[in-house]
Amino acid sequence: MVDTCDELSRLATYLGVSCGKMSFDGKEKVPVLKVQNNSNPKGLVTVAKYLTRSSQNAKNLLGATPEEKAAVDQWLEYRITRIDRSAQDKDVTNTLKELNHYLADKVYIMGSCLTLADILLYNGLIEIMGGLTFYEKETFMNLSRWFDNIQHQPALRQSLGLVSFQRNQLYKGVKVH
């Protein structure tokens, strides 16, 4: 898993905000941000949303309507409760299948606009996607297309490595999930 404190400081850079003093709560195993009024947001999702709210021009990253806001929240929760916890192969495969199916008719998680959900899912999937064979990447075609699109935004990827995808179909008769 990508280090969550590094991930949050990349997010802060992307948003153009200062991420201030960040630490790691060893008991809960989550990042904590030290902020002025001592409310100290705790947890990857909570801190990521806090940073996004404090950015001047990123409000829609949390969703434009109440329905979108709820859906963004749902996928942020999916990141920490499913992707980060898929320890067995069976769980990983189910997670990839679900996202691949969900993304069949979408450019971004919310459809046509980039949100915080894309950013956190991308970070959570880098290691898993990087470990797939070209054949597997082709079976999760929609997910691979989405992932490749996100990673080609240099402002989001920053120092992270590129996962390679084939532009042309390598295998005949691939069973797409």
Next chain:
Amino acid sequence: MKLHTNPWNFNSLKLLAAAELSGIKLEVVERKHDDKVVPYLTRNTLPVLEVFPNKFLFSVGAATRYLLNQQSLSPEDDSTVDRWLEWDSNQLQPSLVPYLVSVIGQNKPDAFLLSQIQTLLKLLNTELKGRQTLTKTGITAGDITLWGSLYPIFKPGKASIKGWEGLYPNIKAWFCRVEEEPAVQKSISVVVGGKDTGVFKDSLLAQPVPLSPPTPSSLKPDKVVADSN
């Protein structure tokens, strides 16, 4: 708006209470315990809120917050709600749900899971010191979500933690405050109907259990590989 739920699902307490609090009328669609409602999920997760036809919210926390529709909360309160919804899904549920399965479902309470829950309750008790609700503004999705999650271990039934009122007095005061709400009472009567928490059994046994965080022992093999390199 449709609420798809199986009978006796404790998570539905939260959605029904939230809808009732904000005066939203839900069309309840009764499902079997193993019905798969969301087409792209591999799991039979219930309850599910169908916001528009074919637009689903399968996260109970996100759906509860959506139904409460508190758009005028301050950014600070919003952040507090984020924190407790994240704590519920990330810390509490992964210990709580398998514990409920062990005690209500299989009649073999898992002592390790119980001790994890007790650690979490201790933290919550400290955080609730001097507070009636999680934010200063009154009841939010954080309160409704945690109340619904804790219902099976605080109310009469096999999973009830002995002496919790004395061990966690701040939680007790807060829990009673949430249950004072008529909307909360109504959701209890709809889902549980005056019975004890044993009614959750069939739903608990049929519903997927949250994935748990990696344990130190499950991480060991990786470490051995790293050392040998």
